[in-house]
Amino acid sequence: MIPTLKPLVLGFSIAAAIFALFWLAGPWFFLEGRRPFQINFVAGAALGLLLGLSAPRILNVPARKAAGAMALVAVPGMLIMAAVGSHFAVFFPDLNPSLDKVFGSLMLWFYGFGLAGALWRARGP
Numbered sequence: 001m002i003p004t005l006k007p008l009v010l011g012f013s014i015a016a017a018i019f020a021l022f023w024l025a026g027p028w029f030f031l032e033g034r035r036p037f038q039i040n041f042v043a044g045a046a047l048g049l050l051l052g053l054s055a056p057r058i059l060n061v062p063a064r065k066a067a068g069a070m071a072l073v074a075v076p077g078m079l080i081m082a083a084v085g086s087h088f089a090v091f092f093p094d095l096n097p098s099l100d101k102v103f104g105s106l107m108l109w110f111y112g113f114g115l116a117g118a119l120w121r122a123r124g125p
Contacts, residue, residue, distance in 0.1 A: 006059055007072035014051075015077040018110075019084060019091070022103070026095045030102065037102075041109055048110040052117020063121045070118030074111045081107040 022029065029040055055070045056063045084091050085107070088100035 003061075004072055007069050008076060010059065011073040011076035012080075014073065015080040018077070018081065018107070022092060026092050029106075030095060030099050040102075040106060044106050044110040045113045048113030049117040052114040052119075053121055055114070055118050056121055066118040066121040067115070070115055074114055078107065078111050 030036075051058075051073075052066070052070050055061075055073065056066045059069045059073075061069045082104070085100050085104040088095070088103060089097040
């Protein structure tokens with residue numbers, strides 16, 4: 001059984017940090033051109049993978065429980081970021097509202113790689 005409070009607190013904390021980061025520094029994430037776009041997605045993948053691979057250590061759970069623990073981390077963030085993305089112009093009035101798709105994709109990329117990293121950890125001994 002995975003203790004649920006610690007992963008949920010981590011999930012809400014990560015979502016709050018992501019929201020604050022985009023609220024304060026949003027324009028720097030959406031620079032024109034292919035290279036900044038690629039850098040954002042590589043960074044999102046790398047940070048998500050790092051989170052997923054280190055989830056057992058951060059949450060103090062056995063490696064075989066990493067996927068379940070990471071799911072409890074990811075679900076609050078995915079739900080909150082989906083709500084933020086659907087009202088993108090309200091939450092980020094200084095950003096172009098058409099960037100909601102990029103924001104949503106970046107969030108799915110981050111959390112997807114987090115879950116993939118946790119699945120990788122859970123498959124081992």
